[in-house]
Amino acid sequence: MLSSALFRTGQILKGRAGAYTITKQVQETVWFVKTHRAQETVVIKSVQGHPRVENERDVLKRLQHRTPFLRPLVDEIEDLSTTTIALKYLQSDLLKETVRQTLNREELKHVCRSILEALKVIHEQGLVHTDVKLDNVFVNLQEDIDRFSEVQLGDLGGCYSVTSDWATSGTLVGTPMWSSPEVLMEMPWNTAADIWSFGTLLISLIYGGDFHLFRPNVDRDHEEYILGVVMEQLRCFGPFPEKIHDIASPETFQSIIWLSQQLPAEKRTPFDLVTEREVMKKDKDFIGKIMKLDWRDRPTAKELLEDKWWHDE
CATH class of the missing domain: 3.30.200.20 (Phosphorylase Kinase; domain 1)
Known part of the structure; x- marks a missing residue:
């Protein structure tokens, strides 16, 4: 209570x-x-x-x-x-709404564009939201093909500057299942961390319900929970590119090598091999641009807003 x-x-x-x-x-x-x-x-x-x-x-x-x-x-x-x-006050949030009913295409693109527009403004000011997830996106409802009359990103209490000690020292922030690999491995992070979280959110919206691609098979309070999330990220979007050596500390790079050894190619389940019945090819292509383990390879919010994905129907 x-x-x-x-x-x-x-x-x-x-x-x-x-x-x-x-x-x-x-x-x-x-x-x-x-x-x-x-x-x-x-x-x-x-x-x-x-x-x-x-x-x-x-x-x-x-x-x-x-x-x-x-x-x-x-x-x-x-x-x-x-x-x-x-x-x-807004009536609901995206977690409640996608559990209630999986979003149709119009709803999916409406909420994704709204989130990216919010992130574009945040990022242009040199800030990182750090906790982009379904239940931090608030919505008002309407009776229409698109059930959302308003979509707004909230919970900005964890916003930090890219030049803050939090970002430059690689402080662990956010909610692990939605967080980027660099955040979970306590590497320096920046606005690209929010882009990974957006991609994670998009995948959950496509599947609907309480689905989460990176949910590990251990409880939230288990000591290996964060490791479990990283392993699931690697399973679907690994391996790390060799050039990660340029931005990872020696200790982190050794951890990456160890993780890669735990998940050889035959144990991975690449997301781009998911069937068309589960995720349409155009969605997989868009997601593939976002879910890069090296943050330097991810597009910006502005670039994603200009992608052909919005006009492919």
Whole structure:
């Protein structure tokens, strides 16, 4: 059962733009509230002793006017010791929606374009989202061929500059099953890490349900969980190219050699050999451009938005 000393149901919060009443706690650090003026639902986020919420506020103030594809900041709560922000409420997220019903082609391309448009803006500012995954993409729904009236990338609390110590030192960030090989192997990372995560998300959307290509056969809290994810990445998109030696530390390169020995060619299941019945060739070709183990080989968000994949129907 969720509990928090921060807020209680019925509590009134005053922001710079309006007043709100707490109606429900939905996550440890997330609440739904109603606006006093219009009785609309808004999302409140607050975390004690951690800079994530402050970081999300600062990133959104900097970027949200540049694109409609980021879930925007709508207010900041005043007179609290902990930074507390109000964000736009959307009805659902992509994880819930793809479990409910696999996306059709129009929906698939709509959400993918929206995510890439958001990433393009983030990346142009030298920032990395670091946690691109289905349940961080929020949607509003409609009754139409395309069920999504709005698609917005959210949870920007883990955004970091490509020049930050986090990125240059190879700090482990994000959610492992969605993270790039360089992040999981604690190599320096940059905006290309988000492109890998986008590709992982696209694969999950194509298959539908709660499918994940890189889900290892050990539990999340198992000590070899991250290793298991990397092995699945190698199984489908390996091996690492020899030139990875140029950017990997000697220790990491030795780890790559060891991993390659554990997965010789006969044990791999290359994604490009997946049948047409599972994934259409044009989708496999597009995914193949994205899922490169060496981040230097991945296209940018801008380049992906210009790909012929969008016009192949």
